[in-house]
Amino acid sequence: MTHWRIRARALVLTSATILFCSVAALPAGRRGQAPSIETTDSIEIDRLAHRGVYDFMDGRFDDAIQTLRQAEKAAPNSPVGYLLEADATWWQIYYSTANLIDPDVFDVVSSDTTPYDARFRKLIRRAIAKSEVRIRRHQNVASSYLYEGMAYALKGRLAGLRAEDLATARAGKKMMFLLNTALAEDPSLTDAKTGIGLYDYFVATLPTIVKMLRWLIGLPGGSRSEGLRLLYEAADHGNFTRSEAQFYLAKDFTRRNELQFGKSLDLFQQLAREYPDNPFWKLTVASVEIRLGRRDAGKAMYQQILAQTATRDDLVAQFVHRQVAAALQRM
Numbered sequence: 001m002t003h004w005r006i007r008a009r010a011l012v013l014t015s016a017t018i019l020f021c022s023v024a025a026l027p028a029g030r031r032g033q034a035p036s037i038e039t040t041d042s043i044e045i046d047r048l049a050h051r052g053v054y055d056f057m058d059g060r061f062d063d064a065i066q067t068l069r070q071a072e073k074a075a076p077n078s079p080v081g082y083l084l085e086a087d088a089t090w091w092q093i094y095y096s097t098a099n100l101i102d103p104d105v106f107d108v109v110s111s112d113t114t115p116y117d118a119r120f121r122k123l124i125r126r127a128i129a130k131s132e133v134r135i136r137r138h139q140n141v142a143s144s145y146l147y148e149g150m151a152y153a154l155k156g157r158l159a160g161l162r163a164e165d166l167a168t169a170r171a172g173k174k175m176m177f178l179l180n181t182a183l184a185e186d187p188s189l190t191d192a193k194t195g196i197g198l199y200d201y202f203v204a205t206l207p208t209i210v211k212m213l214r215w216l217i218g219l220p221g222g223s224r225s226e227g228l229r230l231l232y233e234a235a236d237h238g239n240f241t242r243s244e245a246q247f248y249l250a251k252d253f254t255r256r257n258e259l260q261f262g263k264s265l266d267l268f269q270q271l272a273r274e275y276p277d278n279p280f281w282k283l284t285v286a287s288v289e290i291r292l293g294r295r296d297a298g299k300a301m302y303q304q305i306l307a308q309t310a311t312r313d314d315l316v317a318q319f320v321h322r323q324v325a326a327a328l329q330r331m
């Protein structure tokens with residue numbers, strides 16, 4: 001199966017999947033950060049959410065999940081902790097099954113299931129249920145639509161990884177409705193534009209499967225230029241999704257319809273500086289160096305990453321080490 005087909009399957013409707021991959025990816029107190037995830041949640045919940053997501057973006061999953069479960073206990077009626085833990089679990093699935101080397105490939109799975117799937121699905125159900133309760137009670141309505149939309153986005157992305165095209169499309173359609181409703185309720189929710197931007201971009205640039213799915217379920221169309229514009233806005237001004245928007249923009253710039261490797265490299269380098277303990281970001285930098293034709297520089301970085309991850313036993317380091325070793329062997 002070609003990389004294009006796999007990307008189409010997994011990403012046609014990933015759209016806002018990543019929004020909560022960095023709902024709190026910025027350390028607390030950073031300039032430009034919104035004061036709170038939810039105005040009715042305590043400052044402590046806000047702090048825990050920011051710390052938890054920063055940790056899993058930096059590859060420290062045990063710390064992140066422990067922190068996010070503290071948030072769940074402190075605010076059991078809020079969807080935030082459950083959604084963010086689901087997001088952390090998504091990244092565990094991503095690292096353990098995806099092609100990490102090629103920056104132009106988002107999700108190429110090496111297995112049909114992972115040990116994380118059951119926990120992921122349970123957390124998604126809880127996040128959706130708690131969001132819906134809040135909407136019915138007219139509590140934090142705009143943010144609750146946002147959280148529910150993100151839960152459906154994550155649900156759709158897992159369906160995409162499992163080659164469930166129709167389930168992916170249905171989850172994506174639901175997600176877009178919820179995100180647009182959130183923006184209608186509160187236009188200041190800039191983070192929602194990250195998801196809508198991704199949706200617009202991928203639906204516009206993966207036309208074959210999109211045409212089929214649009215015919216089957218009335219899937220909304222997209223716009224490449226509008227998608228990139230929204231992603232740029234989120235990468236520059238997003239309160240919570242800035243880092244994640246940078247990641248997907250960097251990915252987009254390596255695709256055949258963009259081929260802007262210099263921009264991609266700059267964004268990945270920013271992420272590597274932001275999250276220095278996560279070797280994945282260094283790997284992306286090395287991969288783009290090779291795509292730019294700087295093979296020796298990229299190979300040297302791969303060798304450095306291989307040495308740095310050789311004695312680490314955390315999930316990210318193990319899978320990065322394995323794929324870098326294979327890449328060096330191919331080179």
